[in-house]
Amino acid sequence: MTHAIVQHKVGGPEVLQWEEIHVPDPEPTQARVRHTAIGVNFIDVYHRMGKYPIPEFPITIGMEAAGVVEAVGNDVTNVAVGDRVVYATRPIGAYSEARVIDASRLVAIPDGIADQAAATLMLKGMTSAYLLTRTHVVKSGDVVLVHAAAGGMGLYLCQWAKNMGAIVIGTVSTPEKAALARAHGCDHVIDYTSEDFTAGVLEITDGRGCSVVYDGVGQATFAGSLGALATLGHMVSFGNASGSVTSIEMADLAAKSLTLSRPTLFHYTDTAPELNALATAVFSAIKDGDLTPEVRQVYALKDAALAHTDLQARATTGATILLP
Ligand SMILES: NC(=O)c1ccc[n+]([C@@H]2O[C@H](COP(=O)([O-])OP(=O)(O)OC[C@H]3O[C@@H](n4cnc5c(N)ncnc54)[C@H](OP(=O)(O)O)[C@@H]3O)[C@@H](O)[C@H]2O)c1
Known part of the structure; x- marks a missing residue:
């Protein structure tokens, strides 16, 4: 059984509901990723409130997560089952235990970077x-x-x-x-x-x-x-x-x-080479000591509403993640 944060209308944090979902098998260019850590970002608040348009309801918000590839479509060559990966991309849907996503948007997590830290690095x-x-x-x-x-x-x-x-x-x-x-x-x-x-x-x-x-x-x-x-x-x-x-x-x-x-980030990561160059810049900065990833708040995924309440109340500092 897979669960996700699902919303049926725009509104306050209370519209973020914990529900069972069906995650399909990947299409030829997609991968199915089982999330291990999900990044919380202010853009999630804009989506939840409808400030940035939401395509349809019910919908799952979230644009950034780390996880493990558990299935790939026939045409996928850049990742394989078992790989540790991370992403920050459209379409929304990261507040879930697992999802399918275009495999070209996935970045391999280098050894030495934990999934929880990685989930703060892509966005x-x-x-x-x-x-x-x-x-x-x-x-x-x-x-x-x-x-x-x-x-x-x-x-x-x-x-x-x-x-x-x-x-x-x-x-x-x-x-x-x-x-x-x-x-x-x-x-x-x-x-x-x-x-x-x-x-x-x-x-x-x-x-x-x-x-x-x-x-x-x-x-x-x-x-x-x-x-x-x-x-x-x-x-x-x-x-x-x-x-x-x-x-x-x-x-x-x-x-x-x-x-x-x-x-806007997504215009700087439109193509796979642009995405990989920017991700490499982040991983290099970490290696060189210019950037130290840090998780400062951790919530259970099912408590996403509380994370949003705190973020909007200016009660958080640094990066926040949700754990499935
Ligand atoms: N364009 C892009 O590519 C891009 C990518 C990532 C993030 N962003 C933007 O970057 C900003 C920061 O995102 P984040 O996820 O890192 O959030 P965040 O900075 O952790 O949280 C927002 C912070 O803004 C300050 N703030 C000032 N007035 C506020 C208000 N009325 N309500 C809430 N917060 C207020 C607060 O800090 P103080 O209490 O110290 O004032 C608050 O902690 C957001 O606007 C986000 O959309 C843009």
């Missing part, structure tokens, strides 16, 4: 990789502002940027999160719930501003982030934890010749 790790090396190429000495620095994305972005030689400024909402962000590479931490972070960044940089802002918070921080940027700075808006940014004044960019990007 948050690969996103950190492309944000720091492709959307904006961080250089040694750059001043980088990372919002929600103690969050899942935040802890990975801060430590990796620091190891690239950047001066990292992080924003957080509590003293405990400030300590955690410092321990993960932040040179300076600003509590953006009690301080004006724009003024804080300008003070730290002697009025120059930062080179790049990595902003996954969205509505609450967008305008202040533009103010914190140096002339020719780069605003990288990659998420909406506080709500979506719905309008942009071009004049606000023109004021300092700013660049604005709104990137």
Whole structure:
């Protein structure tokens, strides 16, 4: 008997129900994966709420998981039964004990990386990789502002940027999160719930501003982030934890010749070679000591609703996983 988190309508965490499901045999290009650890990401909240469209009901959310291949279709050559694999991909469906998935989206987990750690690396790790090396190429000495620095994305972005030689400024909402962000590479931490972070960044940089802002918070921080940027700075808006940014004044960019990007992981991993290159970048960063995977919250898969409640209440730090 296989179970999954299933929802029949959009809504709050309570719509996430534990139900029995049927997992089919794989089609020729698919593999069936028995999950061992499932990554929880803010995008799951957007799907659950219907902020990002859901194709049909009933549906299972989730985009990231590690597991073991238990069957493959006839045309599959990149993975075999028994392989340890991980993925972060569309379509949604990771909050399940097992699922079928296009085999070309699977990445082999290197020896030495546990499944639970791997389940934090494909969405948050690969996103950190492309944000720091492709959307904006961080250089040694750059001043980088990372919002929600103690969050899942935040802890990975801060430590990796620091190891690239950047001066990292992080924003957080509590003293405990400030300590955690410092321990993960932040040179300076600003509590953006009690301080004006724009003024804080300008003070730290002697009025120059930062080179790049990595902003996954969205509505609450967008305008202040533009103010914190140096002339020719780069605003990288990659998420909406506080709500979506719905309008942009071009004049606000023109004021300092700013660049604005709104990137999404899945456009950087469209093809198998792109996916494998980004996954390799993450595994290399771990090997080189630039990135240390870390699981900070573990919930049973059937308690996914509780994980969502905590994530939305800003009660989690770093990466969260669900165990089937
Ligand atoms: N574009 C992409 O490719 C991509 C990929 C991965 C993730 N993302 C985005 O990155 C962001 C972070 O994702 P994550 O999974 O790592 O989540 P997370 O950072 O672990 O959790 C969100 C954090 O945002 C902060 N926050 C500020 N205002 C908030 C509000 N009103 N409600 C909830 N949280 C608020 C909180 O930190 P404080 O308490 O310190 O403020 C909270 O811990 C999300 O926007 C996500 O969509 C984008």
